[in-house]
């Protein structure tokens with residue numbers, strides 16, 4: 766398979782970059798969180814509130830498996846997808862993993878006006894962002910390539926993804 770999986774912290778631009786990238790390659794774009802919401806007929810926020818994070822992670826893993834059976838997909842994944850090593854395996858077997866990164870400042874700015882992310886609905890989101898970034902950095906480091914989007918437009922990020930190599934390491 767040749768799918769492109771976009772991983773990375775909340776607010777790094779996975780969905781907007783993914784849409785543009787898919788358009789560019791004439792591939793289908795899938796937003797994994799949206800697909801989960803569609804299948805569950807409720808929002809991520811509701812899933813977290815009613816059934817908790819472990820339940821959401823199981824759903825996420827199952828839906829990732831399903832979409833990975835096909836090819837020519839650009840898949841924007843939720844920020845926590847990398848925490849499960851089976852998900853890394855699924856993505857590596859079915860394509861390439863690109864991690865989008867950004868500074869805590871950029872992440873805070875891009876996420877502060879949205880309340881649909883349960884993990885950032887806390888008193889001190891800045892602190893939470895820094896903590897989660899630290900905890901997750903070894904997981905994001907498993908990507909085939911990382912691009913810092915803090916100062917890049919969507920178009921520039923897509924160019925960086927497409928430019929040098931879509932080869933596996």
Ligand code: S3P
Nearest residue numbers: 774775798842843844845882883
């Ligand atoms: C999460 C990120 C969210 C969503 C859920 C959990 C995370 O997706 O999957 O709220 O653990 O980082 P986005 O990264 O698309 O916001």
